[in-house]
Amino acid sequence: xxxxxxxxxxxxxxxxxxxxxxxxxxxxxxxxxxxxxxxxxxxxxxxxxxxxxxxxxxxxxxxxxxxxxxxxxxxxxxxxxxxxxxxxxxxxxxxxxxxxxxxxxxxxxxxxxxxxxxxxxxxxxxxxxxxxxxxxxxxxxxxxxxxxxxxxxxxxxxxxxxxxxxxxxxxxxxxxxxxxxxxxxxxxxxxxxxxxxxxxxxxxxxxxxxxxxxxxxxxxxxxxxxxxxxxxxxxxxxxxxxxxxxxxxxxxxxxxxxxxxxxxxxxxxxxxxxxxxxxxxxxxxxxxxxxxxxxxxxxxx
Amino acid sequence: xxxxxxxxxxxxxxxxxxxxxxxxxxxxxxxxxxxxxxxxxxxxxxxxxxxxxxxxxxxxxxxxxxxxxxxxxxxxxxxxxxxxxxxxxxxxxxxxxxxxxxxxxxxxxxxxxxxxxxxxxxxxxxxxxxxxxxxxxxxxxxxxxxxxxxxxxxxxxxxxxxxxxxxxxxxxxxxxxxxxxxxxxxxxxxxxxxxxxxxxxxxxxxxxxxxxxxxxxxxxxxxxxxxxxxxxxxxxxxxxxxxxxxxxxxxxxxxxxxxxxxxxxxxxxxxxxxxxxxxxxxxxxxxxxxxxxxxxxxxxx
Numbered sequence: 001x002x003x004x005x006x007x008x009x010x011x012x013x014x015x016x017x018x019x020x021x022x023x024x025x026x027x028x029x030x031x032x033x034x035x036x037x038x039x040x041x042x043x044x045x046x047x048x049x050x051x052x053x054x055x056x057x058x059x060x061x062x063x064x065x066x067x068x069x070x071x072x073x074x075x076x077x078x079x080x081x082x083x084x085x086x087x088x089x090x091x092x093x094x095x096x097x098x099x100x101x102x103x104x105x106x107x108x109x110x111x112x113x114x115x116x117x118x119x120x121x122x123x124x125x126x127x128x129x130x131x132x133x134x135x136x137x138x139x140x141x142x143x144x145x146x147x148x149x150x151x152x153x154x155x156x157x158x159x160x161x162x163x164x165x166x167x168x169x170x171x172x173x174x175x176x177x178x179x180x181x182x183x184x185x186x187x188x189x190x191x192x193x194x195x196x197x198x199x200x201x202x203x204x205x206x207x208x209x210x211x212x213x214x215x216x217x218x219x220x221x222x223x224x225x226x227x228x229x230x231x232x233x234x235x236x237x238x239x240x241x242x243x244x245x246x247x248x249x250x251x252x253x254x255x256x257x258x259x260x261x262x263x264x265x266x267x268x269x270x271x272x273x274x275x276x277x278x279x280x281x282x283x284x285x286x287x288x289x290x291x292x293x294x295x296x297x298x299x300x301x
Numbered sequence: 302x303x304x305x306x307x308x309x310x311x312x313x314x315x316x317x318x319x320x321x322x323x324x325x326x327x328x329x330x331x332x333x334x335x336x337x338x339x340x341x342x343x344x345x346x347x348x349x350x351x352x353x354x355x356x357x358x359x360x361x362x363x364x365x366x367x368x369x370x371x372x373x374x375x376x377x378x379x380x381x382x383x384x385x386x387x388x389x390x391x392x393x394x395x396x397x398x399x400x401x402x403x404x405x406x407x408x409x410x411x412x413x414x415x416x417x418x419x420x421x422x423x424x425x426x427x428x429x430x431x432x433x434x435x436x437x438x439x440x441x442x443x444x445x446x447x448x449x450x451x452x453x454x455x456x457x458x459x460x461x462x463x464x465x466x467x468x469x470x471x472x473x474x475x476x477x478x479x480x481x482x483x484x485x486x487x488x489x490x491x492x493x494x495x496x497x498x499x500x501x502x503x504x505x506x507x508x509x510x511x512x513x514x515x516x517x518x519x520x521x522x523x524x525x526x527x528x529x530x531x532x533x534x535x536x537x538x539x540x541x542x543x544x545x546x547x548x549x550x551x552x553x554x555x556x557x558x559x560x561x562x563x564x565x566x567x568x569x570x571x572x573x574x575x576x577x578x579x580x581x582x583x584x585x586x587x588x589x590x591x592x593x594x595x596x597x598x599x600x601x602x
Contacts (some may be wrong), residue, residue, distance in 0.1 A: 074464055101499055123512050136513055141495045161509045164500075172499035173509055176492050180515030183488045187561045194548070194562075197555035198473035199404055199465070210461045212425050212437055214481030216517035247495070254498035256593040259567065260488045261495075263560040292557040 004029055005151045008053055008063040010076050010083075014041035014234075015064030015096070015123065018130030019156045023064075024048055024196040025133065026155035029076035031060070057086045062152045066123075069242060070099035077107060092148035092264035092281040096123045096137075098178060098243050100250055108141070108167035119143035120167035121153075122174030126221075126234055134158035138177070140170035158287040163237050175250055178243040179261050185240075189285035192226060196294050202227045227299020237284060238277040240268035305330055306452045309354055311365040311377050311384075313340035316424060317367030319431030320457045324365075325349055326434065327456035332361065358387045363453045364394050367424075370543060371400035378408060390416035393449035397424045397438075399502060399544050401551055404468040409442065409468035418446035422454075423475030427535055435459035440478070441471035469592040476551055479544040480562050485519035486541075490586035493527060497595050503528045525581040530599020535540070538585060539578040541569035553577035 005028045009020040012034035023030040024047040032043040033053045044050050053060075063083065067074050073095055077084045084093065093111055095104065095118065108118040119141040129135050133156055139146070140163040146153075153160050163169040191214070195205045206223045209215055225231060244265040251258040267284050274290065276283045291294045306329045310321040313335035323445045324331040325348040333344040334354040345351055354361075355364055364384065366377050374396055379383045385394065394412055396405065396419065409419040420442040430436050434457055440447070443465040447454075454461050457529040464470040492515070507524045526532060552559040568585050575591065577584045588596045 007542050122480050127512075138509060138513075139502065163505065163509070169500055172496065172501050173505075175499070176496040176501060176506065177510060177515040179492045179495055180488060180510065180517070180520070183491075183561065184485070184515070184517060187481060187484045187488070190484075190489040191477050191559050194480055194552055194555075194557055194559060195473065195477040197557050198476070198551065199470055200477060204474075205477065208439060208464070209478060209481065211460065212478050213427075213518050213522070214437075214478040214485070216481070216485060216520075217514050219481070219517075221514070250499065251495055254495075254593065256495055256498050256589065256595075258491050258495060260484065260491050260561060262506050263564040266560065282498065288557065290554065294557075 001184075005062070006060045007152055007155075008033065008057070008060045009066060010053070010063060011066040011072075012036075012043060013066065013125035015130045017043065018127055018132075019064060019066060019135070020048060021046060021131055022133035023152060023155045026151075028151065028155060031056070031278065051122055054081050054083070057083050058088050060087065061091055061093070063087070064096060064152055064156070065093060065106070066096045068099055068115070070103045073097050073099060073107065074161060076244055078110060079299050084111055084114050085113065086118050087116050090117070090148065092119060092145055093118040094119045094121045094152055096121055098174050099171055100246055101171045101175070104167040104171040108266070117148045118167055119145040119149045120147070120170035122170055124174070124177060129158070130156070137161065138163055138170045138173040140164035141167055175247050179247045179258065181218055182240050182244045182268070183260050183264040184216040185222055185281055186267045186284055188216065188219040188223055189226070189282065189288055192223060192269065193285060193288040193292060193294055197292065202297055222280075222282040225280050226285050227294065227297055230280040231283045233278060233280045235281050236277065237268060237271045237279055237281050240281060241272060244268065304435055306363070307457075308332070308359045308453055309334065309358070309361045310367060311354070311364060312367040312373075313337075313344060314367065315428035316431045317365070318344065318438070319433075320365060320367060321349060322347060322432055323434035324367055324453060329452065329456060332357070354515065355382050355384070355428035356395075358384050361388065362392055364388070364392070365397060365453055365457070366394060367397045370398055371404045374398050374400060374408065377388050379411060385412055385415050385417050388415065388417050391418070391449065393418040393420060393446055395420045395450050395453055396424045397422055399423055399475050399540045399547060400472055401547055402472045402476070405468040405472040418443065418449045419468055420446040420450045422450070423471055425475070425478055430459070431457070438462065439464055439471045439474040441465035442468055468562055476548050480548045480559065482519055483541050483545045483569070484561050484565040485517040486523055486582055488584050489517065489520040489569045490527070490568070490583065492587055493524060494586060494589040494593060494595055498593065503598055523581075523583040526581050527586050528598055530597065532580040532584045534579060534581045536582050537578065538569060538572045538580055538582050541582060542573060545569065
């Protein structure tokens with residue numbers, strides 16, 4: 001009989017919760033933890049385990065850490081709860097937050113002192129794909145870390161990119177992806193409002209441009225939110241000052257100028273200042289519309 | 302018997318030449334004109350007509366004007382050769398250059414004084430699709446202009462977007478597309494070189510990102526040129542200071558800030574200053590690489 005797999009997911013936001021569900025569905029004994037009790041109760045109702053994670057942490061095979069950033073990741077691993085010191089030798093941390101590559105390397109090294117493997121495993125795909133077990137994971141780490149993480153990777157990902165043999169390259173590729181994704185969202189908003197000033201309606205913009213050379217994955221995914229005037233957050237504006245900030249920090253340290261990432265960051269920061277941080281990131285269009293006196297679909301100025 | 306269609310193509314660059322070939326293939330009697338005699342000879346060898354266009358202009362049903370910009374378009378229509386005054390009533394100008402919407406409206410009005418229809422018909426798709434008769438055309442104009450242009454549209458386009466009922470919206474949509482396309486090319490270059498500073502090789506960048514949320518039509522089309530180190534021009538760097546300049550002019554007049562288009566324009570202008578104007582537009586990556594001391598594939602610093 002195949003040994004049961006004990007999985008933990010720390011951080012039950014829209015991504016982490018979906019990933020935990022995917023693990024339940026794959027037959028793992030799945031423990032969730034979040035600062036808010038509500039998603040923990042919800043997960044338990046959907047087949048998750050009831051015990052408190054930090055009391056049974058030594059029985060866990062793989063912990064997916066799906067928190068906001070590097071600082072929170074470090075806090076889970078070595079801070080308040082300090083789970084790594086209590087984990088069994090040969091178990092694995094699968095770190096999914098976007099963070100600087102150097103930070104990921106540091107986490108890997110500190111885990112190795114406890115005999116715990118570390119997979120640098122940023123995720124991409126959004127909450128719907130997380131719940132469907134169809135994420136893209138850009139992973140790097142030792143072959144032992146990949147082997148120890150294989151059950152949770154298979155449960156949560158459709159595509160697993162093996163980017164490198166130590167922690168670092170996975171986070172680097174995620175930063176590259178976020179640079180592009182963030183700039184593409186802001187550019188979509190810029191082009192959509194630019195079209196409006198010339199009498200091109202948002203629906204027409206979406207219909208034509210999505211079939212032309214100006215299209216992007218983000219345009220096809222986010223422009224419909226603006227067309228329908230629905231800014232309920234799939235991915236929040238708040239993500240971008242954080243992720244583009246990481247990009248700019250890394251780029252500055254490498255002496256690379258990134259003027260487009262810098263320009264996009266400014267637009268998202270302005271959106272946060274306008275009180276739009278909790279809205280869908282397509283709400284960056286409101287920055288453009290507000291500055292030019294345009295009225296977006298469903299919006300009253 | 303169906304009446305023979307007499308088509309003229311003014312401007313036999315890589316786009317216009319391919320479009321003229323598509324008209325020959327569709328059975329049109331096709332006349333070409335260019336400031337350089339070489340493509341005119343070449344077109345004649347491939348089935349084009351031998352007579353001088355400006356001597357038989359009154360026999361032409363549709364003139365596709367595939368020149369660089371608004372100024373050249375005006376020159377063809379009302380300047381040196383002043384073809385519109387000599388064209389028969391009910392024939393049509395199909396204007397394919399990227400230009401400001403207001404300028405297109407002005408051209409339409411001036412053509413109408415001579416009983417000549419005007420279709421505002423910017424093109425998208427590149428030289429390979431032009432030669433295959435598979436362009437996307439973002440057209441706007443009266444139903445009479447569309448009817449008069451139907452034979453040349455069918456010969457050259459796979460997709461015809463009917464954007465509006467007067468000249469203007471077609472050019473506006475093209476400007477929207479160029480804003481996105483130009484920013485996406487520069488962003489691809491920024492992200493690719495950013496990845497290189499973090500140990501992500503250009504091949505790995507292309508392989509992973511083209512399957513992730515950071516992808517764009519331009520990334521998938523242009524990044525392979527950088528990976529292979531081949532900058533023979535499909536579309537030149539020189540296009541972008543012109544087209545993004547048009548975008549910024551229109552946006553400024555509409556009081557819309559376009560910081561991403563402005564940032565991309567600067568990168569292309571720097572590429573031109575580095576002497577890269579005649580290279581493929583993916584060569585904007587050399588601006589980033591040069592500034593950061595990186596060596597791109599096939600390049601020796």
